[in-house]
Amino acid sequence: MADLVLALIQTAALLALAPLLTGIIRKLKAWMQSRRGPPIYQPYLDLAKLMRKGSVVSEDSSWVTTITPYVCLISMVVAALLVPAFVTESLGFLGDLIVLVYLFAMTRFFTALAALDAGSTFGGMGSSREMLVSSLIEPAILLSFFTVALLTGTTSLVSVTSVIATSGASLIGPALLLAFAAFLIAVLAENARVPVDNPSTHLELTMIHEAMLLEYSGKDLALMEYSSMVKLTLFVTIAWSAFLPWGVATEITAPALALGVIVFLAKLLTLAVVIAVIESSMAKLRLFRLPNLLTGAFMLAFLAVMSYFVL
Amino acid sequence: MGPVREGPKRWLVTLGTYSFAATITLGALATVAALVTVRKERLCINLSFGLSALASLMGLLTSISVFLEGSMSFEFTAIPFLGPFAVVIDPLAALFLAAISIVALAASIYSLGYVQQFIGRYSIAKFCALFPLFLVSMVMVVASSNVFLFLVFWELMSLSSYLLVAYEHEEEGAASAAWLYLVMAHLGTACIASCLLYLSLMAGSLDFHQISLYAGQGMTELARSGAFLLALIGFGAKAGIVPLHVWLPQAHPSAPSNVSALMSGVMVKLAVYMLIRTAFQFLHVDLMWWGLLTLFVGSLTALLGVLYAIAEKDIKRALAFSTVENVGIIFIALGAAMVFYAQGMMQIAALALVACLLHVLFHSLFKSLLFLGAGAVVHATGTKDMERMGGLGKGMRYTSILFFIGVLSISAIPPFNGFISEWLIFQSLLLSYSIHDVTVNLLMAIALGMLALTGALAAACFVRIFGSVFLARPRSEAAKHPRESHRSLLLAMSILAGLCLATGVLAAQIIPMVDQASTDVIGVSIAGQLTDGWVLEVDGGEVSSVSPILLAGLLGLMIPFAFILVRSWGGRTPRVKGKTWDCGTPLGPRNEYTPTGHSQPILRVFNPFLRGESSLSSDPTSSPYSRRGMTYSSSIPRLFETYLYEPVARTILGVARRASIIQTGSVQRYLAYIFAALILLLLVFR
């Protein structure tokens, strides 16, 4: 029973921390660009504000626009149930790494449809580009998961985490590191970060993710924004838990848990810094240069698999 | 005729036998009824499809009784010198029979309303007579347990579906598409017949059971491989594997949609059915490269299929290409099963085969749903061109929701059924690490990558299809005032949509049934390990699991809950209708994303495979500074037609032309042939 409670607490923590992570990244970026930037809790305020606003819905849109925010929210909540963050407990019997990929696909699928729903040019453009990016990155994600599955003999994320975390250093090798690198590119691509997309742009022609949300306002927009924040948090968490989970609490004792929480926060911060550095130092890639990056990720993942078998 | 097994539930076996007989009888009756009521068209429709629906129900009953109580069989003699013909429905056959029955049930109900559109244009009796014939021949294909009987019904299935494809023969290209289909099917049959007859001659019997007892013993490795390759080509042609798929995207769209549903949904799978029997039961897959070849062909088929689907503007052709893609996925799983089987890893082979069979079953459900939906849409708008649709979701609300369920299933969105089978296929591919052969490992990894890519592209494809058909604003006059589909159409689609969801959610309850079929083939049952009724578990050292029913429960409960919660948060906030934001330009069909636009980035990236050409031209009368009347056109060439089929056809024609000089019309020349033939024979054989 305690493990179930822990898992739920962990999920709640992930859901609660999501806007904070976004806030931190924004703050870090501001610093690097020599701005003061908004406070790191600004995303909470934004969401709260949006939740109180009325919304305008396109007269061309249909029930797809109506249900999409809820589907996105809930699929992310369910995904959060599956991901171990600071302790190797979760509702993992519900689904494994592959299920996670499909839950993310579900969010993306509905978002892309909602983008088409209103019949706006920008929505269509976003939807079209999002599908391109996702179809190129999904094989990389699955192959990098395949690598850890090979290393641990399971696709269940909790088991992966605990196997790697308890194995000492024996599993560290080219396979794991290459897969981690491939997944990091996937984190950027799946969450509309530079160099794939620019989350802070407001020039419609260059947007991917934001273009899909153009028609949303008020509560709906809040849900969509929140879902993508949770998605980012989950991706970052998975990057650590699936590939480099050391430090996570593998047993339910107070010191282990404490260590787990601290290490987890440190890990989040590390990747936030990495993302901020990338976003401050690189420009967004042209759309048709993206395949080079994304197939690069695929090749990294494939090399990971290969080095598992060959080395 | 009589039940075979004795047992406590004998009445069930008897029921199965009688319901099978009823299936065939009702089907035949439906054909006869159609021919008798030629003049009364509505009566003809109601009678024929009513009876077909009943026949399908009986078929379903048969397969249920087989699952509950084991195989049923009987024998009869029609052509004495070939010996008695056996009809056997074992669990493998019953699984496919179930797929046929369900889809046929839906298609029959659908036809009650759908076929009315042909009144006055084409012969109703012809359709009503051929449809049940098609149905019966498919049932008999799975029921036949004799090579000869099988071949008869196999060809009959092709023939009746050919005539149905050619039904709207005044439409452009329908007759030639149908012709191509029949020719490819016939070529396939030639290979199949050679393979099966050869095996039966070696075994000394046409009976499937005898052949599987013989199982290729005493045949050389070369002979067995030859037989397998013939089977792969023959059944592959029917299933639509690349490069034998060329007929599929032409024939399936040309057929009336209820027939397309049956063809794409079930007929194509019957090739998989028989390939499983041939490979596993008749040849006992003992060479691993057979499996690897199947896997490779499957990967290629899946990827090319989905790419062509993305490029397609015709909704039914896009769905047909997506069938090609899914056949590829099925072949990936089948190939994996064969590899594991050849390696003696029966547990994993069984897992892969269960995955394969599940995908077969699920694809029948969602693809026929999609085709039925497409039929409704095409009927409402009068066009198959997605460029000219748009915004249909408003006028055809129920149709759009039902179609959407199909789209979710085929895109493998949890908890719908497509997700379950893909999950299992991924799991079985992952388990390939236990084979200690680096080449195989890497091939499997590539297949896995291809499968992932295919899955993602399929999602892109169906976002595009659903988006451009049902969402946004209408892009043509035809799409402006769609009418909701006829009740029978909606009922038929609801059945399939319901099953798409139910089979996904209750996958753990379906799997034991599918496992029976696979146990028949592989000899190992894995249902007990795979599921306990709540979760699906695969053990590869540590346990990987998914619980479709709990996932579905969570999603199903939490989404409405979240809806109510969020909507009531902070009092009711106003929701206002407004115009779509488009930088203030007037909204019309011209500033929407079209299907062509939507797929352009993906096509551009994958152009090295497709070799597509696009051109941009502008109205020359407009000023060079502000271009007006720009036209973008893109085309994907038919690579296989151009580089494979047309050269062959040209060669044959060239040879024939060259041969034609012998028929000059001169008597002297003709006599000279006799003279030459005689002298040659005398010289050589005196």
Next chain:
Amino acid sequence: MAELDVNLIDGLAALVLLTAFLIVATGRMRTLVRVFALQSLALGLLAAAVAYSTGYWHIYIVAALTILLKALVIPRIIDRVMDRIQVANDVEPSVRTPSSLLIAGGLAILAYYVAEPLIQSGETITAGALALSLAVVLIGLFVMISRKKAITQVIGLLVMENGLFMAALSLSYGMPLIVELGVFFDIMVAVLIMGVFVFRINRTFDTLDTSFLRRLRD
């Protein structure tokens, strides 16, 4: 069978082959018909010789019929036809005469080659007879191929028939009478029918050159 008879039969058989060569060599229609009559006469005498040496009375009937029909009636009919429809006297070969003769010689060699295994198996007489008659049949067929006129084709066919009869006589001393008579009847009807067609062709196409008959082709 007496030595003399054998020599006589062989000599007549050789004469038949010789006339076959003459038919190939001749360039005039009238001569062609005469040579054919001569060949038929030789064949009739051959039949009589066989009848005499074997003592089968029915072969006399064959001999008589052959001489009557083939040496007398048919050449007369052909002459009449040629008069009626005024056929030019030229044979119109499509293969020129010297080459034709060479080919005919080749055919004779071929016939011997075909019959050769029989010599080895001790069937010398049979082999000789077979070779001669096969050669005549092949030369007849060659005449049909290499000559353009419809009438020459009929004659070529009749030469083939002569070869055939020679085979029947020298290999098997005739066939059962009913068969022989039936064969005669058939040949008569065939010639008659062909005559009718020759008339019709001439009437319809205004030529007897069959190389104009080339409308039906693919």
Next chain:
Amino acid sequence: MLELLLLIPVLTALVCLLLRDRRKVEWASSLGSVALLAASLLASYDVVTNGAKDEGTLYMDGLSAFMLMLVAIVSLATSLYSVGYMGRELQEGRFGAKRISYYYALLHAFVMTMVLVCLSDNLGVMWIAIEATTLASAFLVSFYNSESSLEAAWKYVIICSVGITLALLGTILLYASSIQQLGEGGGSLEWSSLLAMAGQLDPTLLRISFILVLVGYGTKVGLAPMHTWLPDAHSQAPTPISALLSGVLLNCAMYAILRYHMISSTSLGPGFSGGLLVLFGVLSMAIAAAFIILAKDFKRLLAYSSIEHMGVIALGFGIGGPLGIIGGLLQMLNHALTKSALFFGAGQVYARTKTRTIEEIRGLSKTMPITSTLWFAGFLAIVGCPPFGIFVSELVILMAGLQAGELLVISLYLVLLAIIFAVVLLRASRMVFGHPPKEQGRREGDLSAILLIVALLAGVLVLGLYLPQGLNDMLEGIARLFPGGG
């Protein structure tokens, strides 16, 4: 008893010749054909139950009975079809009123010669009968007296006469070899006695004899490259006669070859004559395939398809074994029925469209739905689609080939069948489907023709689904007559 079978068509022919009134002639012809069929069925039943009947010159065993039934069935269909078809031609003034009795007389004379082919024990008589078929049918081919029909008839007579002369030489050689065996004056042309002593006949003579017979009668069968007369004659003859030529005449000539094949393979083993049959079979199929691709006239297309089917039949018998022989026999039967139905359909279509050019015909399913449906079914049947009988027989021949291990032959067989399948159906579907070239109303031909086609196709359909035990036993009995067919 067996003479009666000959007498019926002779009498019918005479009666037809004597009668002047068209109706009466038609009745006489139809009744004569019915009587022939009845007599043939009785005689065949007798033979199947009581064994072969030898009446001197005439002889009847299972194989003859089988062929006799074929002749009787197709000739009945033809004479019934002629009533409507030739009646309409007469009304349209394609020939004079007096010639109709001449037509029926020739028709029955032709049938009589074919019956004689099937019944003669004496190979000489058989030869006479086959030559007589040519003579009887020559005037039927040239019946319209048009330029092209004359040309066709001329070629028919010349080419077939040459062929048949060669066959006679072959027969003489066989006779000579029997004399060698039995001594002077003891020679025999009776097939039954030749078969009995086949083991002792001189092999060289037998080989040459078989080659001559194969080339000779093969001309009449339409085996390539001796087939050249066939498309001309079939396309120019009146349609009912085309059916008779394709349906049974070719089979009769094949029957003659089979009789020699039986002797030859008893003596030399099945390899020699069987191998030659296979060679000619494949060659015929190949040539037919090439010309089916190019054919522009639908009657010529059907004629080439007959060449193809003769090739298939030759292949079946050549491969031999019980399966090959039964397959060949079934193929004969199925082809005869189907091809007659197709020619009848072609006659109906021609009567409506007044053209035989495939390119000019479109959308028949609009202008004559019933006829075109039947016609299309016939095309499906002829290319070997189930549930029609040809599918069964071609499959059985495939089995025989696989059993004999003739892999090269079998692959050629399959490839050629597939090409022909594709092309024939392409042509057929272009004629039947689509829009008619100009707006024409819906009008079928006469009901009797439709019923006849239905009856013939129903026969083929039944043979594709079910083989009655009696027929099955008969076929197995015939197969046992062949060496290696037990």
